[in-house]
Amino acid sequence: MTDDDRIEPGEDDAALAFAALQAEVATLRQAVEALPAIVEGATRATDYTPTLGAVVKVLTQVEARIVAIQDHPALKMTPEQHGRAIGRAGADAFADAARVMRDEADALKRERMHLAGIVDGAVTRQAQRRRQLWFGVSGCVIGATAVLMINLIR
Template identity: 45%
Template sequence: MSETDPAARAFEDLCAEMTVLRRSVEALPQAWRDNRPPDYTEDLARVVKAMNAVSTRMKAIEDTPTLKMTPQAYGQGIRQAGLSACQE
């Protein structure tokens, strides 16, 4: 085959492309290690802990009897307290 043979030139080009491709594939594991995203496990654990604490406090607030009172019952309680204060 001569130097100007199109088949020989195409084969050489293919070999060059395969070399580049092989080097790229070989470099992938290191690139993945170098570009690994940060580990947010500790930050997320702190957020979850804080949210659980807030949830516990909110549950305690929700369970207070005052919040379960209707406006009419609340008004009745104020009236009763006022009457008691006047009677004393």
């Protein structure tokens, strides 16, 4: 041990203790003075107004879509009603197709009858021409024969 360790407690120890206490109080004062800035930084509220505004806007749009979906009549129907609706739609589609086919068949029948009339008219004209030719040739032959017969008789 050194001579300083053997010094009896006294005035010097009290002065050292007081100096240590003074240093500790100074450190504590600095910490307390810095505390409001730290607390203010930690407790400062973040402004979420723009973010919340965007979220509210999107939620409003989603709500409108959900209400539109919720009010759709298809969601209020039972599976049996859906089945009947699908069957009815199929029958209507088939009826429409059958009507179109019937209309087309009628149009085709009218065209066929029109063409048959044209062909019959052409056949009739051809037969008339043939008859006229036969009557003309027959008349010429009969006339020539009659002229010859009259000339022979004279």
